[in-house]
Amino acid sequence: MTVLALDVGGTKLAAAIVADDGTPLEARSVPVPRQDVWGACAGLLRQVAGMGAGPVTAVGIAAAGPVDTITGTICPINIPEWSAGFALVEAVRGLFPGARTELVSDGAAATLAEQRFGAGRDVTDLIGVVVGTGIGGGLVLGGRIVSGRTGNAGHIGHIVSPYGTTVCACGGVGCVETVSSGPSSVRWARAHGWEGRDGVALAADAEAGIGIAAAALERAGTALGQAIASAAALADVERVVVGGGFARSGGHLWRPMLASAARHARLRFIQRLRIVPAELGALGSLTGASIVAAGHDWIT
């Protein structure tokens, strides 16, 4: 049985063969091209499929949201070519006729992977949060993805934040993504006189004791903690796994995040909430997509 996984992110496409223990083998990735995104996806899939021992039996697709698991289409905010929706499942089926093909949101895939093989393997109920250029997430209850009607449950980045004042990429106003994502934090710091380039520089400057950089991370972390406490109460979970590039910003982000979550998570059933770093890294979505595609009943 050869299971392939494809991850269509906002900035990067990745594909791999995934072993039974969830390890992506021979993973390949390319930046999302401006044009012919499907051509790039197909090229990656053909490349990794050629490394398999036998015919491809299943393909799991993790995609940046919004996804539509009813129609098998996706329209990621960061891929303009597909803004009207692209029938990704149908296209993948065309490449591998006969293979089982499943689509999940990348946040849900990453969360399921953490529950099976990562920082949530000792619990069955958790929320995953992916803090990077945007803020994604997923919800796993009873060891299965809660996908919602169209596959988008768990979009924690679009919980409204008390700090939020600006228009979000989703069209709404004040989503936590507009406060706590890497680019949003950089934008706030720059508006307050910081002159650095990106989220990595922001974290380094906070670590070096530059006040405005530390304040930007404190604001981001506090808002994230509030959103996490809200979501944890809604979903009744005991674990939240936080990953993504900007989540690696260190204590200046994590301390205020944990403190504000503790301040707001007061109900008895979430008082033991633990917020921990993701363990699987950027390839977690590939692992999660492969688990779904392998045919077990992993989606509610």
Ligand SMILES: [Zn+2]
């Ligand atoms: Zn939004």
